[in-house]
Amino acid sequence: MGKTITEKVLSRVTGSDVSAGDIIYPEPELLTVHDWYVVNFDKALQELGVDRLYDPDKLVISTDHEPVAVSPQAAERQKQVREIVKKYGIKNFYDTGRGGHGHVFPIEMGYVKPGMFVEAYDVHVTNFGAVGALAIPMLIEITEVLACGSAWLRTPDTVRVNLTGALSPGTGIRDVAQKLICDLGAARVDYAVVEYGGPALASIDIAGRHTLCNTPIDVGAKSALVEPDQSTLDYLADRVEGPLELIASDADANFREVVDYDLDVLEPQIAVPPTPDCVVGVSEVAGRAVHHAFIGSCAAANLSDLRAAADILRGHKIHPDVRFLITPGTQEIMSAAESEGLLQLFAEAGAMITQPGCGPCAGGRIGGMANGETSINTGTRNDYGRLGAPDSEIYLGSAATVAASAVTGKITDPRDFLN
């Protein structure tokens, strides 16, 4: 019996023959924790009497959930994080204004390689699968990994998704990623790694692969990754030091399921409240008034998302009843957007551009919503209260759909702007 990418990665890091279902203690080669959890893990370690990390050099800390301190408490927390970083000798600390979104900049900066094993506090670290790494969220058990180097893991099954066909005009990978988790459903991907491959994968850039790897965790997958290919190597060539190796599942690997999925989802897709897998075609909800619009989050933080928005916004103004926030994922993306003139275009249209990071998606601390309001945005989740007020409605869509809706003041099919 052959092995899946997941089984191969975990066999390599444990030095043993690992199959789905096995209980293992794999040591991650990279760990990430974000600004909001640093104080918590420090407190937990102190209670355990731990005064040093198992391997501080493997840890990357990002400042993305609240990069701009907007309260005395937030400023205090940032100060504590800086002190904790010094205490444990953590070198890879990205303070506010450095790096950006912790699920995005480590890929840009070459921390993540195909076939690497990563663990993190936060769930959307699965983005690292965009370059073929296996990244598993541990939530509070990351404390055990920080102290002891590992924690127990049940080796997940793999659901293989072979992408076929081509995008229909006016739709993007976000539309596919949303529709895919709706079509697959929670039961089929429960505790599985969603592994993407197939003939259409070559047509999807690294940014699109971020989005594909971002959404499955929200219906209960364990992780998601892309079978790395030549475009992975091309993207990483100038970013990663040392040799890179491709990794693929064996043809006779024991997949839970193999699914063919066509990129042609016919029309832009919208996730309606209250969960990201309640997905309908835009025509079903078009016309609904919106007050709040946002482009950003780890699901749509890349330059291509900003370009898609700019293509819609060029020559238009944001609707007077709408406030529109744009959060570039990283410092690098923000800088590139500036070079291309996108930031000027956004500013002139009436959008706000925020510090790179999670933007409003991190619980609505930045640019949140009031009760009775409706938002359309590219965030990861649409639970009630995700952006602050519990009595507010959140619709999720592509950057193009969000930009078109921000201009008209109602949920709008972006193809209306492109024809």
Add this chain to the structure above:
Amino acid sequence: MEWVYKGKCWKFGDNLGIDGDVMPLRFALERELDPEVLRPFLMAGVDPDFPNKVSPGDIIVAGKRFGQGNPHIQGFLGILGHGLGLVAESIPRGSFRNAINAGLPFLTGCDGVTGDVETGDDLEVNFQTGEFKNLTRDIMRDFQPLDPQLQAIIEAGGWSANLEKRLAKLRSGESAMT
């Protein structure tokens, strides 16, 4: 620790929610982790008198998706507080991890077990080997026991006790692997 439980069966159906059915949600919100505080509220949502009826060594036999919902550990700590064992047809993954981390002896994946028992039956369950006996009805089943590495965590007393054990090994220069 004692892996063989001998006691009465308490049978429940499918889809018991960890919040509400097994334990009031407020204890999760308060992050209460003391089994002694939690035990008077075990099964409050389905049988408020349950804590007064059970004895240590009794065994909860539940249907599919026991402990479904947001994975909060408090319900499992309540079971532990009474010294009960748990045999379920299935347990969703977040609750599975919590049951291990609580240090609770349990079996899961026990297809059809609710058809083999009624409340009040005398049971004998070996949580180490998976051997399940209904002494009242003379039924014997061999279920899949937990992986030995997970049994080791339960034996240590759950997540924090096991973590302290691993840390002690690290401090003495040993490998912390399990």
